[in-house]
Amino acid sequence: MPKINASTVAEHRARQREALIEAAIDILVNEGAAAVTPAAVGARAGLARSSVYQYFDSSAALLGTITEEAFRRSNEALARALATADGPLERVEAFFRESLRLGAEGAHRPAAALMNAGLDPACQQRLMELHLEQVEPFRAAVRQLGAPEPALTADLVAGMLHTALAAVEHGTPLDTVTERTLTLVRRCLTPTGGTVREDAS
Numbered sequence: 134m135p136k137i138n139a140s141t142v143a144e145h146r147a148r149q150r151e152a153l154i155e156a157a158i159d160i161l162v163n164e165g166a167a168a169v170t171p172a173a174v175g176a177r178a179g180l181a182r183s184s185v186y187q188y189f190d191s192s193a194a195l196l197g198t199i200t201e202e203a204f205r206r207s208n209e210a211l212a213r214a215l216a217t218a219d220g221p222l223e224r225v226e227a228f229f230r231e232s233l234r235l236g237a238e239g240a241h242r243p244a245a246a247l248m249n250a251g252l253d254p255a256c257q258q259r260l261m262e263l264h265l266e267q268v269e270p271f272r273a274a275v276r277q278l279g280a281p282e283p284a285l286t287a288d289l290v291a292g293m294l295h296t297a298l299a300a301v302e303h304g305t306p307l308d309t310v311t312e313r314t315l316t317l318v319r320r321c322l323t324p325t326g327g328t329v330r331e332d333a334s
Contacts, residue, residue, distance in 0.1 A: 150188050152178045154202055157195045162242045166250035169195050196247070197256060203243035204263040207235055215270055221277035222322060226315055228271040229294055233314070236298040237307045278322050290321055 156177035160168050170192050175185040189195045214231035218224040235241060247260055272287045280286040297314040301307055 146188075149178075149180065149184070153180065153185060153188055153195075154198060157199050158203070158243050161196075161199060161246050161250075162239075166196060166246065166252070169199070171195070193253070193256075196250075196252065197259075199243055200247055200256060200260055200263065203240075203247065204267055207240050207244075208267055210235060210240075211267065211270070221274040222319070224274040225271060225278075225290075225318060225322060228274070229297075229314060229318060230311055232294060233297055233301055233307060233311050237301050241298060275322065279324075280322060286321070290318060293317060293321075 153174055157169050157174045160173055160177060171185040171189060172182045174189075174195060175182045178185075189198065211228060211231050214227045215224050218227040232241075244260070244264070247256075252260065268287075268291065271291070272284070275287040275290065276283045293314055297310050300310045
């Protein structure tokens with residue numbers, strides 16, 4: 134029986150599963166979705182392929198779990214950041230600030246790799262659902278601000294976030310990108326005169 138490096142079997146299994154997920158994400162980001170196989174993931178995590186199959190029975194299962202994990206971790210961080218924001222403009226700013234911080238840490242790379250991985254339709258659909266769930270707090274805040282054409286406005290403002298993320302990934306200092314982006318976001322979302330409407334739903 135393999136050595137258990139935890140106080141309980143359940144904790145040991147949880148640690149092994151987490152190690153496999155981390156290994157799978159590393160392979161996905163650096164080598165692509167096709168390289169995410171039970172054998173490769175096991176080798177990266179230091180576990181036999183037979184051990185991997187105790188947790189994931191296929192490459193598809195690994196990719197499906199990565200899909201969920203990539204968004205769960207980011208969503209938890211975003212939820213913590215938005216919890217302290219008082220109004221809709223503050224929530225937009227918190228969403229952008231935390232998204233850029235996560236981008237600087239590489240947290241968006243697994244989701245980006247999955248979006249370009251040519252996944253099967255079911256996985257692609259789930260990926261889109263998770264993305265829409267992630268950006269809904271931002272889109273809701275734009276609606277609450279009373280912006281004209283709120284869906285279109287949210288899409289256009291989100292384009293700034295994608296550009297800002299690319300700038301961070303290409304080496305522009307995070308603080309510089311964040312402050313410049315937030316300045317532009319405020320100009321786009323604050324009506325003339327500086328008042329913000331918060332009664333829209």
